[in-house]
Amino acid sequence: xxxxxxxxxxxxxxxxxxxxxxxxxxxxxxxxxxxxxxxxxxxxxxxxxxxxxxxxxxxxxxxxxxxxxxxxxxxxxxxxxxxxxxxxxxxxxxxxxxxxxxxxxxxxxxxxxxxxxxxxxxxxxxxxxxxxxxxxxxxxxxxxxxxxxxxxxxxxxxxxxxxxxxxxxxxxxxxxxxxxxxxxxx
Amino acid sequence: xxxxxxxxxxxxxxxxxxxxxxxxxxxxxxxxxxxxxxxxxxxxxxxxxxxxxxxxxxxxxxxxxxxxxxxxxxxxxxxxxxxxxxxxxxxxxxxxxxxxxxxxxxxxxxxxxxxxxxxxxxxxxxxxxxxxxxxxxxxxxxxxxxxxxxxxxxxxxxxxxxxxxxxxxxxxxxxxxxxxxxxxxxxxxxxxxxxxxxxxxxxxxxxxxxxxxxxxxxxxxxxxxxxxxxxxxxxxxxxxxxxxxxxxxxxxxxxxxxxxxxxxxxxxxxxxxxxxxxxxxxxxxxxxxxxxxxxxxxxxxxxxxxxxxxxxxxxxxxxxxxxxxxxxxxxxxxxxxxxxxxxxxxxxxxxxxxxxxxxxxxxxxxxxxxxxxxxxxxxxxxxxxxxxxxxxxxxxxxxxxxxxxxxxxxxxxxxxxxxxxxxxxxxxxxxxxxxxxxxxxxxxxxxxxxxxxxxxxxxxxxxxxxxxxxxxxxxxxxxxxxxxxxxxxxxxxxxxxxxxxxxxxxxxxxxxxxxxxxxxxxxxxxxxxxxxxxxxxxxxxxxxxxxxxxxxxxxxxxxxxxxxxxxxxxxxxxxxxxxxxxxxxxxxxxxxxxxxxxxxxxxxxxxxxxxxxxxxxxxxxxxxxxxxxxxxxxxxxxxxx
Numbered sequence: 001x002x003x004x005x006x007x008x009x010x011x012x013x014x015x016x017x018x019x020x021x022x023x024x025x026x027x028x029x030x031x032x033x034x035x036x037x038x039x040x041x042x043x044x045x046x047x048x049x050x051x052x053x054x055x056x057x058x059x060x061x062x063x064x065x066x067x068x069x070x071x072x073x074x075x076x077x078x079x080x081x082x083x084x085x086x087x088x089x090x091x092x093x094x095x096x097x098x099x100x101x102x103x104x105x106x107x108x109x110x111x112x113x114x115x116x117x118x119x120x121x122x123x124x125x126x127x128x129x130x131x132x133x134x135x136x137x138x139x140x141x142x143x144x145x146x147x148x149x150x151x152x153x154x155x156x157x158x159x160x161x162x163x164x165x166x167x168x169x170x171x172x173x174x175x176x177x178x179x180x181x182x183x184x185x186x
Numbered sequence: 187x188x189x190x191x192x193x194x195x196x197x198x199x200x201x202x203x204x205x206x207x208x209x210x211x212x213x214x215x216x217x218x219x220x221x222x223x224x225x226x227x228x229x230x231x232x233x234x235x236x237x238x239x240x241x242x243x244x245x246x247x248x249x250x251x252x253x254x255x256x257x258x259x260x261x262x263x264x265x266x267x268x269x270x271x272x273x274x275x276x277x278x279x280x281x282x283x284x285x286x287x288x289x290x291x292x293x294x295x296x297x298x299x300x301x302x303x304x305x306x307x308x309x310x311x312x313x314x315x316x317x318x319x320x321x322x323x324x325x326x327x328x329x330x331x332x333x334x335x336x337x338x339x340x341x342x343x344x345x346x347x348x349x350x351x352x353x354x355x356x357x358x359x360x361x362x363x364x365x366x367x368x369x370x371x372x373x374x375x376x377x378x379x380x381x382x383x384x385x386x387x388x389x390x391x392x393x394x395x396x397x398x399x400x401x402x403x404x405x406x407x408x409x410x411x412x413x414x415x416x417x418x419x420x421x422x423x424x425x426x427x428x429x430x431x432x433x434x435x436x437x438x439x440x441x442x443x444x445x446x447x448x449x450x451x452x453x454x455x456x457x458x459x460x461x462x463x464x465x466x467x468x469x470x471x472x473x474x475x476x477x478x479x480x481x482x483x484x485x486x487x488x489x490x491x492x493x494x495x496x497x498x499x500x501x502x503x504x505x506x507x508x509x510x511x512x513x514x515x516x517x518x519x520x521x522x523x524x525x526x527x528x529x530x531x532x533x534x535x536x537x538x539x540x541x542x543x544x545x546x547x548x549x550x551x552x553x554x555x556x557x558x559x560x561x562x563x564x565x566x567x568x569x570x571x572x573x574x575x576x577x578x579x580x581x582x583x584x585x586x587x588x589x590x591x592x593x594x595x596x597x598x599x600x601x602x603x604x605x606x607x608x609x610x611x612x613x614x615x616x617x618x619x620x621x622x623x624x625x626x627x628x629x630x631x632x633x634x635x636x637x638x639x640x641x642x643x644x645x646x647x648x649x650x651x652x653x654x655x656x657x658x659x660x661x662x663x664x665x666x667x668x669x670x671x672x673x674x675x676x677x678x679x680x681x682x683x684x685x686x687x688x689x690x691x692x693x694x695x696x697x698x699x700x701x702x703x704x705x706x707x708x709x710x711x712x713x714x715x716x717x718x719x720x721x722x723x724x725x726x727x728x729x730x731x732x733x734x735x736x737x738x739x740x741x742x743x744x745x746x747x748x749x750x751x752x753x754x755x756x757x758x759x760x761x762x763x764x765x766x767x768x769x770x771x772x773x774x775x776x777x778x779x780x781x782x783x784x785x786x787x788x789x790x791x792x793x794x795x796x797x798x799x800x801x802x803x804x805x806x807x808x809x810x811x812x813x814x815x816x817x818x819x820x821x822x823x824x825x826x827x
Contacts, residue, residue: 027190036357037193057446104546
């Protein structure tokens with residue numbers, strides 16, 4: 001099944017790394033991937049968006065209103081990119097205070113049947129002693145969402161291939177914490 | 187076969203390695219910068235005998251690679267599209283002289299533009315230069331086209347341009363790693379002055395020869411598999427279609443996807459060989475359609491080459507937007523309109539649910555414009571420049587430091603090296619009126635070496651007077667920390683001879699040269715004042731100050747050795763002076779308390795903002811005594827962490 005995943009965050013949050021993990025995982029499962037990244041000027045503290053398409057097709061960009069999943073590593077970047085999510089799609093947000101979505105978007109999300117799932121990935125990463133692991137926690141959380149194209153086992157294998165050995169244990173913990181949080185509130 | 191997920195530029199590098207490239211040169215520039223590093227990575231991994239260099243600029247890079255091709259080696263030069271302007275002189279000449287070993291010029295376009303001065307189209311440059319150009323749609327195709335480009339170059343003895351757009355260079359896709367051609371091609375330059383040193387009389391001969399080559403290449407492209415046609419299932423040789431699409435590059439992939447979305451089938455001609463355009467094939471295609479939509483970017487290279495454009499919809503008749511990227515969001519309404527016009531599609535689907543614009547209108551979102559990093563030495567330099575020169579014009583240049591606009595310390599940015607020449611021109615313009623305008627030019631170390639040196643010699647020679655600050659952060663920061671001539675590090679890690687910037691400045695005839703660290707703001711400002719005085723003295727001229735502070739992303743060790751933690755005191759009255767004048771992302775306004783705070787997540791403890799609060803509300807947290815500092819630096823505690 002073809003899937004379109006938009007990843008959004010801020011420079012330094014590991015958006016491109018998360019993209020790499022998902023892409024590598026899909027290819028290992030025998031699927032084709034195409035996607036787009038932002039480099040250069042936009043990396044200087046700016047918004048970072050990356051597009052990932054799994055399956056057929058080779059156009060790198062996702063059109064607005066057609067993404068199956070929006071993986072947002074920051075709440076503001078989630079709002080900024082909500083218009084990419086299709087009717088019936090899912091938005092997954094790294095947010096601490098638990099009051100995403102903002103009251104202004106509750107109605108539209110319901111009308112478009114968009115599911116919103118929130119995880120305090122930064123909190124998980126902080127507890128593990130490495131703030132940069134939030135992206136991997138969010139990946140763990142994402143794969144527990146209905147219709148997510150990659151399984152938890154396959155993603156864990158992809159992490160093992162990509163992450164440098166000295167950081168693997170920590171990343172695996174962050175990933176599992178994300179998975180567990182997803183299982184609990186699903 | 188091994189599958190690997192790679193960036194488009196890495197796919198191109200893989201193609202180069204597979205094709206047996208021997209010499210690879212480049213000048214960094216987004217979106218092309220990852221090509222050479224990927225070549226180097228595979229060269230090391232596979233133990234290949236390849237010469238690589240980050241050249242001084244694109245002209246130098248092209249000439250070095252071209253000469254290697256004249257000696258029979260397969261050679262490549264890579265750059266961004268505006269770099270091709272710099273390299274245009276040898277490119278146009280090389281089209282006439284021809285090549286021996288395959289010679290491929292990679293020039294990456296930037297529709298958008300995302301990180302360039304212009305949206306210029308390399309393919310139009312190829313037509314101007316009379317050089318064949320291939321236009322890949324995806325990383326996979328770019329990898330394959332590298333092979334095609336070398337074969338074409340060697341068969342017809344011409345340079346060939348490969349033009350990936352940013353959405354190919356920075357697309358990520360799984361590719362198949364093919365076999366590597368490691369067969370040696372030995373250097374063997376054959377003297378032929380009528381070609382390699384041709385005078386105008388021989389140039390005419392070479393021009394005619396080039397025209398013949400282009401005619402043969404066009405004939406080959408008529409049946410080349412780099413171009414392909416998809417027809418609806420129910421077609422006969424005489425079927426006439428209400429609409430056809432001719433597309434190249436990334437817009438081709440977008441067209442395929444949009445046709446799927448609209449569930450419409452129309453004949454589609456994909457063009458991979460944009461110049462010389464297979465004109466017969468194109469006109470045959472057009473003849474079978476009532477209307478033909480042309481999709482290409484960033485400009486109209488295919489469309490210009492079509493003689494009869496009566497049934498053609500594209501950029502020239504206004505169907506396609508004439509600026510900006512042809513993203514799926516930009517093309518969706520075009521498709522809806524055109525398909526409705528030819529009655530292939532009726533339902534009016536809005537491109538985007540307007541629901542979001544309405545809902546998000548009142549959700550406050552932080553603007554995230556690009557800014558200089560916390561701890562960036564350029565910020566300290568610009569801050570001091572603003573303090574010392576309140577009424578100067580600030581000519582600047584291409585690099586991270588163009589973001590000095592945020593500190594209102596950059597008034598102009600034209601092209602590589604123009605900080606110096608723009609200051610020169612402004613000086614002479616005011617001089618005509620009997621005035622000496624206060625002028626400060628700022629240029630980065632890499633940009634100065636790229637094309638600032640000639641401008642500086644010219645300024646000195648013509649008696650211009652201004653202060654030139656060379657912002658030396660010891661690397662080419664914006665594009666990924668490539669080394670400059672001022673270091674001893676070569677592209678592949680080998681040792682090179684240092685060509686020192688101070689020596690270059692002195693060699694240009696500059697009589698005032700000071701080196702100063704902008705982190706020591708008082709000293710730096712005294713040096714700037716001295717420089718200003720020199721430009722106004724009887725024997726004055728251009729005064730050069732080299733602001734030396736390593737890029738904080740590239741080498742943070744000087745800060746880590748002497749961290750200065752700062753706090754904003756409770757007395758802060760929220761006047762925002764520091765936010766405007768110093769403009770550091772780590773200084774943020776707390777709207778609730780109306781006080782400035784330090785964002786500890788991104789603050790690097792450089793302490794540079796202390797001076798930016800003239801009311802002294804930004805202070806060092808627990809200042810350490812000199813003895814404590816000595817103890818701290820002496821211990822190995824930091825390393826143990």
